[in-house]
Amino acid sequence: MIKIVLGLVSILIASTFYHQMCKKIEFRQNPPPGKMIEIGGDKMHIYGQGEGEFTIVFTSGGSGFAYGHFYEIFNALAENNRVVVYDRFGYGWSDTTSRPRTLEQINKDLYELLDKSGETGPYILVGHSIGGTEVLQFAQRYPEVVEGVVMLDAGSVSYHKEEPPSAVYPYLLSFARFTGLLRFDTFIVDKLNLSASESMFPRSEEVKELSMMMHYNRLCSRNSIKEINQLSKNKELENTLWDIPLLLLTANDNKLKEHNKEVNNLFMDDQKNLLEWSTNSKQRLINGNHMFLLNQPDVVTEEILDFLDNRVE
Template identity: 30%
Template sequence: MHVYAGGQGEVTVVLASGWGTANPYVDFYPLYEKLAPHVKFAVYDRFGYGYSDTTDKKRDIDTIAGEIHEALQASGQKPPYVLAAHSLGSLETLRFAQKYPDEVKGIVMLDAGSPEFYYNDTFDSAGGFLNKLLIKTGVIRLLFHSQAVIDNSRASRNGLKFVPDELKQIDLTGALLKLQNANMDDELRQARSNAKIVLDDKKPFDLPLTVLTSDYSGVADEDWARYEKEFTSWSSQAKQVVIKDSEHYIHQYRPDLVADEILAVVKR
């Protein structure tokens, strides 16, 4: 497993990427210079992502949380941790806090789904036969010779507006190398069962929890909005903040606000 770390301070912010985000290092780039003067930060690549290998181990949530803990220790990171998770990264983040409570001082969710959402919702765990065919035959790689296709693939991430061109190329290369590999597939396949494991161990945390929710440019889904509001039940010190004029990758739209909310949890 690969860990990228930087910054300075007594607290380490651990950044967990969402499902299918091929290069977490690039994805969280807009936050680094805003966090680095105040805290240490660490971005880990789960197996199947970024610079990490793939693994034969099933992607059950206890295995993932244990791998994260081991990777942080082996790379020299030290608690206390503030955990910041995007999207499906919420499950491993909550499980980490359940398994290693003495190491966690706060949690920030970046438009991340609650365990209740992932348990009750349904996912296309196989990714679709046509999509698999396009990947295995190389058609996807051929399509990505088109700048229009590349731009379209980045649209949900604000066009990677705050990411330099050389890192955009790294992101593209990573996406093509990691295209829906077995580890990514198994993560999605196990999302519901992983959510149940976390839910079965639910006890409200006695630590700060900030739930940052995108307003989806004013057209948010009602079910998602309800689950996001209810996500605050996971802590006795919780709050929700709706980030205006953003989409799912809120840290690519408003890195300033996201960093401020992370640092606010650090200071509490």
Template identity: 30%
Template sequence: MKVLEEGKNKRKSRLKKIIVVAIIMLLIGTVCQSIMVEKEMKILLPKGEIFNINNHNMYINSIGSGRNTVVFVAGSGTPSSFTDFYRMQMELKPYAETVSFDNAGFGLSEKTDLPRTINVLTEELHELLKKSGQPSPYILVGHSLASLEVIHFAQKYPNEVKGIVLLDGGSPEFYANDSEVKSYILNRISAGLRITGIARALGSLDIKLPLLGENLRYNGLPEDIKKVDLAMYYRYLGNPMNLEYIKNINENATEVMKNGHLNNVPLVIISSDSGEDWEKSQKELLHWSNRSSQETLPNSSHYIHWTNNDYVVEKIKSLIFLTSNIEDN
């Protein structure tokens, strides 16, 4: 009995030591994460401009030239529009003026206390495009949850939109009934990995997490842009500001549904092969315009503009040429 008791005490002692070491490591990781974030944001600044919109500063990046303006709208939680759309903007710059921007609380855009309702989001984008001198009508390219923003923008400003491309975006019907809880939980788990420095430690071992498509995005960027991308990722993974967007998903989708059909706006839907429920959502999107098309790409991921970049770029180019020809005729 005495031997058994001694064995139990040793196991308890080892467990306590492991717990203490783990706590110390997490504390060290938390301090290092805080120090590195501040250091990185002072030296790694992407090119672009800042405009005061709705009493907070918003970042916008414009590349290229031409008769057409292509506006990229990032999906929920994406740390930086600059790095997420960098490759596509560079490849499309001979064909059009391309624009990416950060919603409030992401990238180089300031936080705001204004509610993240769909009307506020579209009005802020509209004002940002006007203040930065981007000529309309626009081709809007929205990834993921940004499908709601680009559809609603076309509803509010129909004369300023001549085409829409959705990059694995859900239908308003899907988002109206989707559980906001799972997005909240993923955000909080991601925040834990960021705050404790675990995500950064894994990154130093060349392990890029699939969260927010970082494992795909990082590998597809040139070396100098990779530095900006990692800085943004380590700063905004599990961004608490994103909770303000998440809690309005259902309400925003319902508002979009109330505003109705897009009529003859060309709508190009590019979808990942993510199961039956998602496939249903993609088919629902077909009914939002009289001029819609949809294709599901095999071996694709939710960040479809990284797994299938060449295809996406060609689709956007096709829409640029199509709308230009219609205007000429």
């Protein structure tokens, strides 16, 4: 038994060393495509393309890779609009920070980032999952620069208080990431073409490998875990967006309905409540799971374009 334990420990040490060495090489070979802007002593990554009357800002869900997750949507919308994608601290190419990971601080970080990078509003904010919760509060804190909000399968702070995330699972994933176990798991899932890989990574081969790299190098980073732990503790603001246009794209997930009906009902009730936050709101159900932005980017693109057209009538 002792030999087995020592053998496993040796494998774990070797895996950790190999992973950390590869991580340095991979980030050196894949520099950020955009600007690295100093915010509060640490650097954040922001990347923009296109020109237009409005600036569409994309933000990812928990531990997500914004550039990869929004790649196809980003490029399609950039043909006639200014589009921007950025990495929160601890995500993508951005540094890890010691600043609090409350929504209030995250909103301040984004506001300062947009200002220092030279991006100009008015902004159309597009957020997936907890990124949607982020942009919702950003619009409430800075309504003067926001022209519209699009939430992709995202809930309010109230929802996260009712349904707090797992307190253990993110730490297990963080351990797997640090030791390199996640690197091998990601490789196996992709090479065997398991169904899970379809919802984890973009369809486009141009960014699939980069997205995989970010997945096993930055999943459940220290900053993202702090964000998750803070979700149910964030300050709730007044339940209103006034007349700021709001679009809710909600996953119509039959598997979730079947296996966790209570959570599904709780989330759908929250979506109904969010529709009342704005005098100019609408909801569209998208057949599929939580990651429909990867599996159906064309559908999401069309919905956002329709939102832009109707909003400027």
